[in-house]
Amino acid sequence: MSEYILELKGISKYFPGVKALDNVHFQLKPGEIHALMGENGAGKSTFIKVITGVHKPEEGEIYFEGQKVEFKNTNDAQALGIAAIYQHTTGYPDLSVTENMFLGHEKIDPKTKRLLWKQMNEEAQKLLDELGASFNAKMRMDALSVAQQQMVEIAKALSTNARVLIMDEPTAALSNRECEELYKIALKLRDDGVAIIFISHRMEDMYRLASTVTVFRDSKYIGTWDVDKISNEDLIVAMVGREINQLFPKKEIKIGEEVLRLEKLSQTGHFADISFSVHKGEIVALTGLVGAGRTEVCEAIFGIAPIDSGKVFLNGQEMHIKHPSEAIAAGIGLLPEDRQAQGLVLNWEISKNITLLNLNKYTKNGFYNVKKENEESKILSEKLDIKTPSIFTSADSLSGGNQQKIVVAKMLTADMKVIILDEPTKGVDVGAKAAIYEIIGALAESGYGIIMISSEMPEVLGMSDTIVVMKDGRITATMATPTVTQEDILHASMLVDTNQN
């Protein structure tokens, strides 16, 4: 009986053309929270899939409680009590919460093989209540918020009475408050003796939870440390393989005249009385909890779902934007929240993606000018330093950070006055984050007015000139950054009562 509940030795995994895992090691003690860190594409996700039996490694052994084991499929792993919560929630929108939790390991009558819905519903509800969830287990999955779905995933893991729980970026989609909830749950589980592998790009998560941290880089094992024994800088070096001297390259830019002014924007069921303005070279951070209506506001400005009432002024004259095309024509650009679903045509070449936003620019008397497309996208890709051999490589082969750069490049093809960035660094690794912050800084410098939606405190405080906080669809605070502390923001985004007016 070894001291490790789970131990992996010299694991290697090959995919056609790539070595996804190169002789990596991992050791997990019972009742510990073990952070697994590394840039995107470092091999974390593949590693998880090996542990959960989705992939079979070409080399290396897996030991569970000292016994050598082999996973033919996910069921084998589940049988040993290994459960995973994946980055993108993998629920079944059409099915009930209960079912989402029990699918794959339903309770069935031993004789008749009949599904025992009553028991399952009860147990599901019980688990949810334990997690402090406030919704009913009979609900359809698609009726839940992202955070709620996340909870279902966790509850699902528990329902398999897991002994090893893998959390792959569970906090990526969560607001600070929801993160707090998650931390509580994670710690509680740990105390119940569950071993947790925790993957996240947020240093904060690691420091709050983990006792040990293992770092992968370029599909290789870099090392394992006790969290309290390694400094932030060393860790970043370990992950990125180079120094990142300054994460937030916020320069002093003189704020120009007003470009965008919003007056009392409202949209039924989403937001009301939204008023603020953006100036040339100014970065306005629009923050608050997920679901506070930040994205809705920006999408309304951009014309995805037009406003019901209120006025939008661009350079002084009023706009009536009913469709994104009008917004773009007017000079308002939006970098959408979900890069992969809304920002890119993943299986398309970089060049095609870049030009998609402003195709007419590349159309000469009706005919499409591919030469011009290639030239410009080459220039932009180099300018934004997209890590790619050619502008003809398809977008899905790039890391999150570089994909994000493509989306930025798209906006540079049109002449924008205001650029809205919705969670620009979501799910982007540390190295790329820095790069993106640089780009944002540069954009502001070159005179764009910028609205940046973000839930990450450091980013908000580090990058913005003005901070606008939303809660339940209303603005609760508008503050000049230098004067603001983390507490102010949290207070405004959680505690202020929006219904006083």
Added chain:
Amino acid sequence: METRKIEGTKTFNARSFFFQWEWLLIALFIIINIFNSGISPYYLQLDTFTDAPMSFLDKAFMVMPMAFVLLLGEIDISVGSTVALSSVLMAISYNAGLPMSLAIVLCLLVGTACGLINGLLLAKFKELPSMIVTLATMTIYRGIALIILKDQASGGFPKWFNFLGWGYVGPIPLMMIMFIIFAVAFGILLHKTSFGRQLYGMGNNLKACQYSGIKTSRNKILVYTMLGLMAGVTAVFLTSRMGSTRPNVASGYELEVIAMAVLGGFSTSGGKGNMVGAIIAAFVIGFLRYGLGLINVSSQVILIVVGLLLIGSVLAANFKPGGKKKSAQKGT
């Protein structure tokens, strides 16, 4: 850091050039011709290549816009009925005293209108799958045709109208010439204009296109309207070839047209396909049927052959990179 160089010009890659679906089709087409001329002494004569196409060209007119619809990952099974309705209205209005030329215009308008209706419905109710909406309009359009013409046939068109479907310009049938014109037009539209690029985009990721300010609804409506228009064109030529029309003409055309487009490499899950392929495919199927017809193979066997050809071709196509990915997608 210093900016790295990024490759900005396409280098010609023989493999990716020659392993294209279209080459496969051309090969298939050639093989079929060799095969045909091998089995029938009557195959290798000028008539074959001038007359044979006439028996499937009427459908072929709709293949190109249908390809657009498939490109968007949608489908329109109402085209057959659209042809019937426009044809019937043309005949009726002519016999009611409208000059033939205007009657033809009307026919095209009716087709366009039918397509427009499909488009508007689908643009307004995005949550409704095209399969179902067009299933409904399919019944409705033919229903209207039946209401108008009941159990009657209508014809008696002027001589020159007959020329449209039967006439030659030099050795080449007029229909063929018209088809080539349309084929080139649609080919350019798809591959050389930003509109075509937008369609590909919409087929691959509709949301991304919305966020890139592409007028997705407008494009969708346009595509369906084009299909309607071409259904009108088909109606004109078909009616001219038949010299009279009934409410039950062109029944089952929709599936044949879709089959041609799919054989041409357009997946019904959208996002991929090439106009050249679709056009060749139309001829592959057409000449295959004709060749088998020349040796008087019974039509049930022809059914089977075409069916297998369709599946075989898609099987082969699925080995293309992305083919699998596509078909793994949810929904049809």
Added chain:
Amino acid sequence: MKRKPLARALCTVMAISVLFTACSTGGTTSSGAASGAASQAAAGGGKKYAIIVKNTGNPYNEKEAQGFQDAVKALGSEAIVKAPDQPTAEAQIAMVEELIAQKVDGIAIAGNDVDALQPVLTKAMGKGIHVISLDSSVNKDSRETHVNQADPIAIGKTLVEAAFDMMGGSGEFAILSATSQAANQNAWIAQMQTTLKDSKYKDMKLVKVAYGDDLRDKSTTETEGLIKSYPNLKCIVSPTTVGIAAASKVIVDKNLTDKIKITGLGLPSEMADYIDKGVCPYMYLWNPIYVGSLGAYTLDSIVNGKITGKEGDTFKAGDLGEKKVTKAGDGGTEVLLGEPFKFDKANIGEWKSVY
């Protein structure tokens, strides 16, 4: 991904080979005449006659084709049989084109549409191919003559008379037709209606003409509809096999045999059961085999210049005896096979296995 091209090549080969095998089987399974056609033609043999029936997979058409084939063989020429899988004019147009390319000497066609085949048939005649229609006619300008299985007027009279007899001279009756698009159906129904004007039939009331579209399920529901909508319906006349059989089935299942009688035109094989059961005391049809062979003889005499298809011509139609070209209802000419044949309990037994 590396083995992509290879794999695809293989697949294509597969696809094509599948295709070929299918074709070759096609050659063998298609009627003997078909394979004969190619070979003999290569040898540059005798006359070549083709028949295009309405659609495949229908015993009536098969028999018609068979009759044609046998007669042509008897005449020492070769026969080509064509049948579209759907009974549409579009499909027949394509087939005529194929026959033109094969330079046949004569075409006999059972048209799926009266007018729609005119352009292609005139083209054929333009190329020196002789064209007649049989069974269901094409308009007079697209044929040299028409082989009529039975005179529409006669059919109209006979069917009305049959109904009259079964209803005891008075009461309500209905007609169950095929599709509303079927030309000869409509012609017969029209004739029945004119016949009904005769004072003899003044007590007979035609309540409705329903369309079963030659679909079993639709014909069934239509029949049930008739029965319910017209409670004292005494007789249903259905001049189409699917219709008359479906109607009879409904009556049998509902045990209304002694209340409602069925008659009309139908295949003996389909109707045998119901004639035995008495739901259909008797019904009519002509022998499709004869229709076919008469077609063959007529075509042959035209091709060999024995007749021109003008009114008054006479010719010897094998064992069908002397036949005369007469004036047809549509202004063209036709060759009449004879009166429709009556099938009843007495003779159905011997015919049901024939066709």
Added chain:
Amino acid sequence: MNNTEKKKSRDMASFREIGLLLFIVLISIIIEVRNPSYLTVENFMDLLTNTSILGILAVGMMMILLTGGIDLSIGAVVALSGMTASIAVSKVPSLNPIICILIGCGVGLAAGVINGFFVAKCKILPIIATLGMMNVFRGLTYIVSGGKWVSAYQMSDNFKAIGTTKVLGINILIIMAIVIFVIFYYFINFTRTGRYIYAVGSNPVSAEITGINKTKVLWLTYSLMGIISGFAGVLWVSKFASAQGDTASGYEMNVIAACVLGGVSVSGGNGKVSGLLLGTLLLGILNNALPLINVSTFWQNFIQGAVILFAIIMNAMVKRRADQANLRRRKI
């Protein structure tokens, strides 16, 4: 907010059925007014008898749609299996009806397995695979039958009895349909496999991760569809006491329409047996009642299409209304 969401999800689920029910009642009233013989036991027995085969097929089709697929070949499979079974019985009149049914199901199963192979294994899009196989099966039917029909007199009485026997005044077809619905209801709601069908349609990707064998589930579903079609085929030929090559051609569209009316989503994962039941019933009423009220035959197509369109659009409207109301309920 959770509460409102909870309400919403309930509303939507139940509303569709209720709306459909109201619609059926409304139509029934109209028809009854036009023709009092509509609401009679006899008529309803007929209606149900004629609808039962549609219903049985719809059950299978619902499963297919749940996986996000579609099967266009069922009409042809019905014909093929019906033909084989009746040929068998015409050769061996003493053949036990049960055996005949088994033969039919066997043929159907074979067809289903082939479809399943192409869809699940070869990853061909269902609509294409089944479109191709539709041709193949139809062609085979003609070949098997040699162009002949199998007529009433060639069928033994107990074979014909399969479709006509009455048990306590209720036609056996109705009973069979009901039994199948019950079995299916249990299967889809209370067995793992049943739920996996939903899962695969609802989210194919995570189905794989959860360790559900997608291929197996799909293959199974299409095979089941095959068996059901085969079974329906035997019932069909026995009910109408005749087997033709063109039996049930185009019937697949009716079946799909029934499912859609019943609120089964063609994009997979969504649909309830209760809804399916009502949808089938509605279509059955349309088919059977229109002959009763004196609408001209020429209007029937139009009316059917219009009703389908109306139903699906209403459906969408209601859903939107619900969502809107839902937003308003949110306090800002």
